[in-house]
Amino acid sequence: MTNQDYYTKYLDYLQFERKLSENTIDSYQNNLNRFEEFLNGKPIQKVTKEDIFAYLKSNENMAEKSRAHYLTVLKNFYEFLSTEELIKENPCENIKAPKITKKLPEFLTYEEVEKLLDIKLETPFDYRNKAMLELLYATGLRVSELVNLKLNQIDLENDLLQILGKGKKERISPFSDIANKYMKIYIEKYRNLLLKKKDSDYVFINNFGNKISRQGFFKNLKVIAIKQGIKKEISPHTLRHSYATHMLKNGADLRIIQELLGHSDIGTTEIYTHVINEKLKSDYENHPHYKKNK
Numbered sequence: 225m226t227n228q229d230y231y232t233k234y235l236d237y238l239q240f241e242r243k244l245s246e247n248t249i250d251s252y253q254n255n256l257n258r259f260e261e262f263l264n265g266k267p268i269q270k271v272t273k274e275d276i277f278a279y280l281k282s283n284e285n286m287a288e289k290s291r292a293h294y295l296t297v298l299k300n301f302y303e304f305l306s307t308e309e310l311i312k313e314n315p316c317e318n319i320k321a322p323k324i325t326k327k328l329p330e331f332l333t334y335e336e337v338e339k340l341l342d343i344k345l346e347t348p349f350d351y352r353n354k355a356m357l358e359l360l361y362a363t364g365l366r367v368s369e370l371v372n373l374k375l376n377q378i379d380l381e382n383d384l385l386q387i388l389g390k391g392k393k394e395r396i397s398p399f400s401d402i403a404n405k406y407m408k409i410y411i412e413k414y415r416n417l418l419l420k421k422k423d424s425d426y427v428f429i430n431n432f433g434n435k436i437s438r439q440g441f442f443k444n445l446k447v448i449a450i451k452q453g454i455k456k457e458i459s460p461h462t463l464r465h466s467y468a469t470h471m472l473k474n475g476a477d478l479r480i481i482q483e484l485l486g487h488s489d490i491g492t493t494e495i496y497t498h499v500i501n502e503k504l505k506s507d508y509e510n511h512p513h514y515k516k517n518k
Contacts, residue, residue, distance in 0.1 A: 225310070230268045231256050234304050245390070247368060255297040268305070273315045292321045330456060331465040337361060339452050348414035349431070353444055355403075355410035356428055360460060362403035364467035364485050366390075367438050367460035374425045375411075380404055389486035397484060472497065 235253055238244045244252075262279050263271065276298060283291050299316040306314040332340065341357055343350060360370055369387050377386045383404050385397040399407075411427070420433035430436040442460060449458045456462070464485070471481050482493040 227260055227263070227268045230305060230310065231260070233308075233310070234301055237304060243392075251293075252297050252301075255294055256301065258294075259298065269311045271315050273317075273319065276315050276319060295319065295321050330458075330462055331469045332454070332456065332458070332462060334470065336454055336456070337463075337466055337470075340449060340454055340458075343448060343452065348417045351406070351410045351414045352418065352428060352436075353448060355406045356441065357445075357448075357463070358403040358406045359399060360463045361467055362399040363397045364464045364471075365397065366464065366486070367441060369486075370460070371426075371428060371436050371438055371441055373427045375427055376425065378407070378427065380408055380411075387486065391488070393486060393488070395483065395486050468493070 231253075234256075235249060238249050238252060259279060262282060263275070266275070276295075279298075280291060280295060283294060286294075295316075299319070299321075302311070302314045302316045305311045341354070341361065343354055343357075345351055345354060356370060359365070360367075363385060365373075365385075365387065366389070369389060373385070377388075379385070383399050383401065385399060387395050387397050389395060415427070415429060418429040418431070418433065422433040424433075424435060426435035428436045428441075430440050438460075445458060445460060449456075468481055468485060471484075472478070478490065478493055478497070482490050485493060487493045
């Protein structure tokens, strides 16, 4: 078997048996392609533990989280080959993943969100962007959930979305009146103009008349943030973090936020309590009395 045969076998397993999402499989494939480049023709079955360490060292300038992910992909890949008895020895056995320092998520203040959402509405693209931003901040959707949203998932009468999230898990997500207002304007007046006589079930359309991509929305968001004078590095996930942080600050129950975000583990949602605590500490340290006695 060639190296490519091993990769194909594993990726087929992820798709057809594990039923992983297309995005996850693409991520695994990209990581394995990178590993294959590093091997430079060395057969998969002859890879040693030293090769794995050398590969990880070649990526030491990468963020901790990314390197940990690369190792996880390799460990899972070789575990599969070992279980299927396609290799005799697993070079990843007993290699521990590096400890990842938990980084608190970046979020926008209320004022920054207001500034970001206050865009000029002149073209169909402006109305599409406005609808996307309002909906994202009103729901905390993942960007993949936003760009893959279809018309039959939206209930404009009751301000509800039916979302198919990670692991094919369904959830209902309510949204605000203002998000409803701009969604209606975009869908009723401007969406057909962007479609250019094409058919599509997807809500948000790009300038070619197709579904907007995650990358496309990310680029648009960066341009809008610069125009609106937002100084922070911003991504679609920043708005998801802002939604969760602002909900918590306004007294929402952590379990409710977990459900709305589609988190399977409450521990993932609990990071927002650390965000609030850090902000409270920072605000307190700006107290005149604190400064005076420091």
